[in-house]
Amino acid sequence: MDIVVCIKRVPDVAEADVEIERSGLRIDDSDLSWGMNEWDTFAVEEALRLEAEHGGTVTALTVGGEDDEEVLRRALAMGADTAIRLADDAFEGSDPLAVATVLAAAIRKRPYDLVLTGAVSGDTGSAQLGGMLAALLGAGQVALATRTAFANGKLEVQHEVEGGLERVVELDLPAVVTVQTGINEPRYVSIRGIRKVASVEIPVEGAGDLGLDVAAVGAAGAREALSELFLPPTGEGAEILEGGPDEVAEKLVERLRERGGI
Amino acid sequence: MSTNTNQNPKILCVVERAGAGLDDTAWELLGAARALAGEGGSVGAALLGEGVGELANELARGYDDVWVFDDARFASWDGEAYARALAPLAQREQPALILAAHTNLGIDFAPGFSVRAGVPLLPDCLSLESAGDGSAWEAVRTVYGGKVHARMTCTPSEQGAMATLRAGAFAAAEPGAEVTGRVHAEDVGDDVGQGRRPVRTVEPEASEVDITQAAVLVAVGRGIEDEENLEIVQSLAEALGGEVACSRPVVDKGWLPKSRQVGTSGLTVKPKVYLAVGISGSFQHVGGIKGSPFLVAINKDARAPIFGVADVGVVGDLFDVVPALEAKIREAKG
Ligand SMILES: Cc1cc2nc3c(=O)[nH]c(=O)nc-3n(C[C@H](O)[C@H](O)[C@H](O)COP(=O)(O)OP(=O)(O)OC[C@H]3O[C@@H](n4cnc5c(N)ncnc54)[C@H](O)[C@@H]3O)c2cc1C
């Protein structure tokens, strides 16, 4: 089975004081640490697991700049066979549909049975790229997968549906599947593992290589644009208890007592 | 441009079912659509399912038109089949705006459908308004784990535009007492249901504890760092006479069973008291907390979104605060 995995490099904001740049269009990400989107680590692992079981190839793709090459290297270190970076000045200002259009053009160029993406990205998190990609490729799709199994030329996928339920569906290939966290245990990559692939040449493909009409991608093709970033209104917010651990604990006990928690 | 501008637009809502009835979001979409359509606009619903005549009538007590796709292929939700079935309807009716809910099902359906229908998609909207004198739509959504909000502008294509709305973010419209809308039966194309077939539905595993019945929940998140550390929240829960619950990453790592996960892909709980320990407060997590409990957040990041919804917060290291709290509770209980 030939599998393509789409991955994105995102900043880790979990514990960071996120500041918005004066332009109002970007966050100040200079002090943030970056890495492979959490969901994509599961997608890469799932691709490698299917490859180990059924043979074939795993190709990792990202649409991004030079800095984003780092996540392709991580995918290679995890065991992907090939990594390609899709980059072109014309891709600047792309909306998710444009990013999907670039990815679709790259995927169409090669034989593929299955495309895996993360369910959502941890930064701009629109949760739409996989579904758009499938429609552009004319392939079937299923979102939020928690298990995959390949047999008799079909892919069985369990995925999250409504009300805490999951459903198993059978997909004809080629297909696009978006992967949820927890589907597997992404393998650990050591610094040595990364060093091993440090000198691997990662090819770059641009609009010309992909046969893309530059009017369809980048800011030119975007119907969705960011007009402003702002910090969420705090509203009433929580009453913040001040003091050392014992002091706040005491105050908490009081509040819990008032509310019938004790 | 489609014949409709944002002034008095025609709006199509793709509604969801829940169990044998309609999902709450069916009325939230109506509330949002009515506000955007104004007096002169119209609001329709598309309903897919098998044997859903009753539900169609219920929708017609609020929606002007209800297009019903009644077919065995829609017995269970299939985002792919829905997208194929609805594309011709959108083409024929030419709504200026198509709305769906940003639920698991919406995520499965909306992106592919938007491409098939040739409309841009504004996902996961917290608010949605007409902008640019009616030539564009403007929405706010969360980015960077809820720490930042983004105002997005969307320029419709010739075919219009689409948005998915976050569940609970828009006030629901109440259905009227009488059926006032028109119900239309729709044909289903042959290509619908090809390439993807339902096999079975998987019910959650039965478990000994039922966190949905607990009055006090101590919920733990990724901030706990390690499975071994769970002990401190377990003894806090014990001291409080409550149960341990958790966020998704704790289940993904296999540290606690899925039957303890709170959220949109876990369980919905309605305790009296909810302690969120080392949980950032993503909407998927908070979406599972109902019944307005007294919500306490313990988090070392003062900007964590959980503080925006909590009643009381402690900005601090859970490894200091949790044991201290447990000691004080045991003291207080004597
Ligand atoms: C506030 C904000 C700021 C933005 N700033 C920029 C910007 O500065 N520059 C810019 O180009 N775009 C920007 N965008 C657009 C957005 O980041 C891209 O369109 C994005 O690549 C796709 O959207 P997503 O990550 O939300 O996709 P999602 O649908 O949430 O992502 C799901 C999956 O799609 C795959 N995927 C997503 N992006 C890529 C990618 N680039 N390469 C390979 N696979 C991918 C991954 O598998 C991912 O897990 C911004 C959007 C917003 C809302």
Ligand SMILES: Cc1cc2nc3c(=O)[nH]c(=O)nc-3n(C[C@H](O)[C@H](O)[C@H](O)COP(=O)(O)OP(=O)(O)OC[C@H]3O[C@@H](n4cnc5c(N)ncnc54)[C@H](O)[C@@H]3O)c2cc1C
């Ligand atoms: C379709 C879909 C469905 C989902 N369903 C669910 C769901 O049902 N339930 C759910 O929970 N999530 C769900 N998620 C995942 C959700 O988006 C978040 O990723 C998740 O809720 C984050 O969990 P968390 O808050 O524990 O972790 P994080 O967001 O990583 O937050 C950890 C927090 O711990 C704090 N912290 C770290 N160390 C300490 C310390 N020593 N002391 C105090 N605080 C500390 C940090 O400041 C941070 O705020 C879903 C996602 C998707 C895409």
